[in-house]
Amino acid sequence: MKAGIYNGIKQIEMKELPRPTAGDNDAVIRVVKAGICGTDVHAYLAGGDDVGIHAGSQFGHEFVGVISEIGKNVTGLRAGDRVTICPTTRRSESCGLNSTEIADMTGAFSEYVYVENARAGYNVFVLPDSLSFETGVLTEPLSVASHGVAIADLKGSEKAVVYGAGTIGLCAVAALQNKGIRDIIVSDISDSRLEVARRMGAVAFNSKDGGLIEFIKSQWGVHTGNSSEECINADVVIDCAGLPFIVNEFIDHAKTLSSLIIIAVHGKNVEISPYWVLAKELTLKGSRGYTPEDILTAIRTLDDPSCRLGEIITQVYPHSQLCRAFEQACDAGNSIKVVIDYGK
């Protein structure tokens, strides 16, 4: 099979490798479409060791495909099933890798992916016939956002602010909408990304010159807090941007009992005021990865005809142009989600 190999910064090689074979408990999946994740781009631009992608390895973890071979002990899955997987449980941790490495070296940029101890609804998920591969390929990033929305524990009538209109921020919009939430403001500094948020039904705000808090107040009114402080009328704020000012912008302007869900990876520490966290009874929650339930939620969300998340796919490249696809994915101003199409 043709396998996309990560060889270090700006080095991707297409190599001929033996096609994996399924043991009695395993599955082999022929990849149909794969998405380039921010993690993959990070490895390509800055090195992969800190994100679990080591030189000489297959990589890529967002994909959909068809089961080409299934072990005789596997129940509930058949050759020919259209599926996606949970990359973090693709192999048992006894293989010597941690779950990040297991996920990030899945090999979605290779023609076939191997799943050890394949279990339906645990590490392999059958896609409904009504869900196309074109949008099904977004299941993994949408699972990340669905987890953040799940732990926010929303009722469906809340108002939500999303920082960041990249893949995860826009996935958060779809996950919130799937929960019934209609009042969503998305903040970013890229007009083209904000345009996608708008097409998905969110209110978009370009915060390159600041002013987000005033904008939220102008849209949803001003809320007065316990200590007569002025607050924004948002129930949940989802951080999909990872910028250091966000945590304090939330604490300074949040209304009583609201929450901040941190999905983005922050590279810097910030100093916060525990006093205001107490005074406003704020919740700060971190959201890491996803559960099988989040993956099922993501599949249901994408399968809903009202879901507009397909809008985030900006370019599709054939597998033979994997390197060009990566160069495109690095051009953040002109791409959101870049997809590899193995049929092209």
Ligand SMILES: [Zn+2]
């Ligand atoms: Zn990803």
